[in-house]
Amino acid sequence: MHTDVRQGIRKLKTFRQKEKKEKKKLSGKTSPKVISSETQIRPADLILIGALALLSLLLLTLPVLSRTKLRSPALLIRVDGKEYGTYPLSLDRTIEINDTNVCEIKDGKAKMTSANCPDKICMQENAIGESGGTIVCLPNRIVLSVVNSEEPEGGELDGVAR
Amino acid sequence: MVSQDRISRKIAEMGLLLALAVLFGYVEAIIPVPMPVPGMKLGLANIVIVTVLYLAGWKQAIIISALRVLIIGFLFGNLFSITYGLAGTALSILGMTLARKTGRFSVLSVSALGGLLHNCGQILVAVLVVIGFPWQWYLPLLMLAGLSAGTVTGILNRLVLPRVKPLFS
Known part of the structure; x- marks a missing residue:
C-alpha cells in the first residue's frame, strides 16, 4: 500500500x-510562487500577532469595565430586534419563544434549554444572571440579555441617555 | 498539447484541494473538540486555503474557499451558515492577500490575521442580521479565538508549505 x-x-x-x-x-x-523566507518566522510576525492580541484584549476590557451589578435584574428577550418580553429574574419560570426556542429562569439565572437549530450553541452558553451577559441564537435571531427592570426615577438619571 | 495538459492538471489539483478543504470542515463538524468558547473551531480548512493562496494565488484561494463554504453549507448547514461563512472567508482572504503583498510577514502571522478577520466578518454579518447583537462582548472574544486558531494553523502551514510545494505546478 x-x-x-x-x-x-x-x-x-x-x-x-x-x-x-x-x-x-x-x-x-x-516564477517561484513561494520564497523560502516566507515560512521563516520574522520579527514582524511577532509584532503583528502581539499587536492584534493586545487590541482584542483592550476591546475586551470595555464591556468588562462598563459592567455594573443590577438592582432588579430582568430577562429581556428580543426576536429580530423587536422586544418579545421582559421577565424578572427573581421568579422561576419557563418561557417559550415562538415555538423555536425555550428558555428557563431558575435561581436568578436564565438559560436556553431548547432550540430547534442544528448547532445548539445557545444551549451551551453559560446561564446569565444579575452580573449581566447575553445569550444569542443566531439562526432564530433571538437575543437574551439581562437588563435592569427598574423604571428610571425622575431626576436620578438626568443626562443619562438610554 | 502541453498547455492543455497543464490546464487539466490544474483543474484536477484544484478539485483535490477543494475536496480536502471540505473534508477538513466535515471532520471538524462531526468530531467536536472541547473549546473555551462555544462554537469555536480550529479551522483546519484554513491550512488548505492558505496553501492555495501561497502556491496558486489569491484568485484560486477565493474560488476554493467560496465553493467550500457553499458545499459545506448545502450539506450540513443552512442559508445563514453560508452567509456567515462567505463573509468570514472574503474578509479573511482579502486581509491575508494584502498582508502577504507587503512582504514583511511570514505565513505564521498571515494565517493568524486570516483567522482573526474570518471571525470579524462573521460578527459583521451577525450585527447586520440580528438587531441588538451584543458585538461588544463577542468581537474581542472571537478576535482572540480567531487569532489563536489562526496562529496554530499558521504553525502547521510552516510545515506544510515546503512539503507540498514540489507537487504544485
Missing part, C-alpha cells in the same frame, strides 16, 4: 521534472 503510494509520488516527481524542463525550454523563465 505504502510502497504503491511512494512509487506513485516518485513517478509524479519525475513527471514534474520532465515537465519543468519542457517549460523552461518553452518560456525560458520560471
Whole structure:
C-alpha cells in the first residue's frame, strides 16, 4: 500500500521534472510562487500577532469595565430586534419563544434549554444572571440579555441617555 | 498539447484541494473538540486555503474557499451558515492577500490575521442580521479565538508549505 503510494509520488516527481524542463525550454523563465523566507518566522510576525492580541484584549476590557451589578435584574428577550418580553429574574419560570426556542429562569439565572437549530450553541452558553451577559441564537435571531427592570426615577438619571 | 495538459492538471489539483478543504470542515463538524468558547473551531480548512493562496494565488484561494463554504453549507448547514461563512472567508482572504503583498510577514502571522478577520466578518454579518447583537462582548472574544486558531494553523502551514510545494505546478 505504502510502497504503491511512494512509487506513485516518485513517478509524479519525475513527471514534474520532465515537465519543468519542457517549460523552461518553452518560456525560458520560471516564477517561484513561494520564497523560502516566507515560512521563516520574522520579527514582524511577532509584532503583528502581539499587536492584534493586545487590541482584542483592550476591546475586551470595555464591556468588562462598563459592567455594573443590577438592582432588579430582568430577562429581556428580543426576536429580530423587536422586544418579545421582559421577565424578572427573581421568579422561576419557563418561557417559550415562538415555538423555536425555550428558555428557563431558575435561581436568578436564565438559560436556553431548547432550540430547534442544528448547532445548539445557545444551549451551551453559560446561564446569565444579575452580573449581566447575553445569550444569542443566531439562526432564530433571538437575543437574551439581562437588563435592569427598574423604571428610571425622575431626576436620578438626568443626562443619562438610554 | 502541453498547455492543455497543464490546464487539466490544474483543474484536477484544484478539485483535490477543494475536496480536502471540505473534508477538513466535515471532520471538524462531526468530531467536536472541547473549546473555551462555544462554537469555536480550529479551522483546519484554513491550512488548505492558505496553501492555495501561497502556491496558486489569491484568485484560486477565493474560488476554493467560496465553493467550500457553499458545499459545506448545502450539506450540513443552512442559508445563514453560508452567509456567515462567505463573509468570514472574503474578509479573511482579502486581509491575508494584502498582508502577504507587503512582504514583511511570514505565513505564521498571515494565517493568524486570516483567522482573526474570518471571525470579524462573521460578527459583521451577525450585527447586520440580528438587531441588538451584543458585538461588544463577542468581537474581542472571537478576535482572540480567531487569532489563536489562526496562529496554530499558521504553525502547521510552516510545515506544510515546503512539503507540498514540489507537487504544485
